[in-house]
Amino acid sequence: METLIEIWFDGACEPINPGGHGSWGIVAYLDGQPYWSESGYCGQDERMTNNVAEYEGLIAALQLVEKMPARNNIIIRGDSKLVINQMSGRWRVKGGAYKGSFRVAMDKLRTFPQSCGFRFQWIPREENSEADGLSKTALRKRGIVGR
Secondary structure (H helix, E strand, O other): OOOOEEEEEEEEEEOOOOOOEEEEEEEEEEOOEEEEEEEEEEEEOOOOOHHHHHHHHHHHHHHHHHHOOOOOOEEEEEOOHHHHHHHOOOOOOOOOOOHHHHHHHHHHHHOOOHHHOEEEEEOOHHHOHHHHHHHHHHHHOOOOOOO
């Protein structure tokens, strides 16, 4: 029986981008039922950007998939056109602070068999409010005020 895994991810860089504090949030559903939600802090330095934080959220999502009971029919959704289109192979990676995180995400993705059926889907920001809220919560817990 095929299982549907849906994961939403988001990243944030506050109070400035680039150079702020990065965080991410992920929300997962297994066959339409809530399965997992989590957020994390990426760090702060001059190379931290929203794109780096988005990729770190994707990496966390892929790490979650490794731990899930089933690994087929996986849809990963995010509101970052850059991440979704690069991971789908539609856009090239030209450079930027996110390049190292992109490589980590691609290396992680390559560890899964093709039978996992990964699909990456861009969604509008307003459809990603759960993951967005989690990424902002990770910053608020550290006393970082976001927009």
